[in-house]
Amino acid sequence: MSQPATPPVELDTSVLTCMDHRIDPVAILGLAEGQAHVFRNAGGYVTEDAIRSLCLSQQLADTERILVMHHTNCKASEDTAEGYRALVEAGTGTSPTWDVQPVIDPYERVRAALGQLRQSTLVNTARLEGYVYDVDDGSLTPVS
Numbered sequence: 001m002s003q004p005a006t007p008p009v010e011l012d013t014s015v016l017t018c019m020d021h022r023i024d025p026v027a028i029l030g031l032a033e034g035q036a037h038v039f040r041n042a043g044g045y046v047t048e049d050a051i052r053s054l055c056l057s058q059q060l061a062d063t064e065r066i067l068v069m070h071h072t073n074c075k076a077s078e079d080t081a082e083g084y085r086a087l088v089e090a091g092t093g094t095s096p097t098w099d100v101q102p103v104i105d106p107y108e109r110v111r112a113a114l115g116q117l118r119q120s121t122l123v124n125t126a127r128l129e130g131y132v133y134d135v136d137d138g139s140l141t142p143v144s
């Protein structure tokens, strides 16, 4: 009977981050494959769906730790809310009903996200951590 080469990894973490193709959140955060549910959206925002996903991760899979990671040079930082709204309207002919706030400062965005999650009664934030990943030098900075 063969044994697995490595011990099974415990799923204990959820990650909320940006959809940016330059970031590999599992590798950057030092997680093992299979250790985390990873939720991504444009800008890594705490949306209603992000809260739904984090909540269900905790309730269905008993994850406890939540890591929020934003990054430098986000595409969501290159225009204003009006600019993004105009871009979507020009490209689709439809005005978005969702928030299109730009990510001006990733550190501020992480602090705002941590605050939003702490306000939610659907998410256990006892083990909540925030980080900013620098896409230029590869550094990861904790944000409190």
Ligand code: ZN
Pocket (backbone or CB within 6 Å): 018, 019, 020, 042, 043, 044, 071, 073, 074, 075, 076
């Ligand atoms: Zn981004």
